[in-house]
Amino acid sequence: MKTDQVATELEVRATEALKALLEQVSAIKLKEMQRQSPPRGQAMEILAHIDVFGHSHTLACKVNLDTRPGKVRDSLRKLQDSAAHFAGKATPVLIAPYLSPEAQALCKESQAGFLDLEGNARLSLGEVFIGKRSLHQHSAAPTVA
Numbered sequence: 001m002k003t004d005q006v007a008t009e010l011e012v013r014a015t016e017a018l019k020a021l022l023e024q025v026s027a028i029k030l031k032e033m034q035r036q037s038p039p040r041g042q043a044m045e046i047l048a049h050i051d052v053f054g055h056s057h058t059l060a061c062k063v064n065l066d067t068r069p070g071k072v073r074d075s076l077r078k079l080q081d082s083a084a085h086f087a088g089k090a091t092p093v094l095i096a097p098y099l100s101p102e103a104q105a106l107c108k109e110s111q112a113g114f115l116d117l118e119g120n121a122r123l124s125l126g127e128v129f130i131g132k133r134s135l136h137q138h139s140a141a142p143t144v145a
Contacts, residue, residue, distance in 0.1 A: 011035060013117055014063045014095040015046055021121055027053050027128050045082070046095070052125045058086045059113070059123075061093040072103045076110040091125060 015035060022028050029051040036045045046061040060083040064075050072094065079092035093113040096103075099120060107114040113123035119134030 010065060010097065011046075011063055014061070014115075017115055017117055018046060018048060018059070018061065018093075018095065021115060021123070021130065021132070022048070022050060025128060025130060028125070031056075050125075052128050055126065056088055057125055058083075058088065058090040059093050060086065060090050061095050061115075064094060064096045067096045067099055067103050069102060069106065072099075072106050076106060076112050079112055080110065089126065091123065093123065 015033065019030065019033065022030050030048060031051060032049040034047045036047065046059075046063065048059040048061065050057050050059065060079060062075050062079050062082075064071065075094055076092070079094060083090040083092040091113055092110075093115060094103075094107055095115045095117075097117045099107070099114055099116040104114055104120065104122065108122065111124075113121075115121045115123075116134075119132060121130055121132040123130040
């Protein structure tokens with residue numbers, strides 16, 4: 001089950017990347033992070049409970065391997081639904097190995113945060129905004145002619 005192994009490695013990397021991003025901002029204190037394994041075939045979810053300048057906030061994150069625009073839109077809809085069920089402030093966040101500028105724009109339009117493992121991130125948490133842009137150029141997989 002190589003796919004399961006890849007998914008597990010991505011989940012670990014996504015959790016570590018989210019922690020690292022949050023630790024870069026002194027106004028944000030991570031209270032608790034939970035990884036939830038959903039039914040087979042669905043994206044893993046991470047819930048991060050944080051304080052932003054002393055105010056409680058939840059990050060409802062979904063980890064996606066597939067970042068084609070249609071899949072990103074579907075994930076964003078699911079994230080919005082999930083975030084709406086939390087009491088208080090909740091921000092939907094999409095985490096992926098790489099998010100193209102188009103996928104990043106979809107997140108922004110949906111008022112969702114994003115984080116990719118290439119070093120790009122955007123989170124708006126009330127008084128705090130985190131924006132990171134990687135200068136690394138993501139290369140597409142080589143094509144075979």
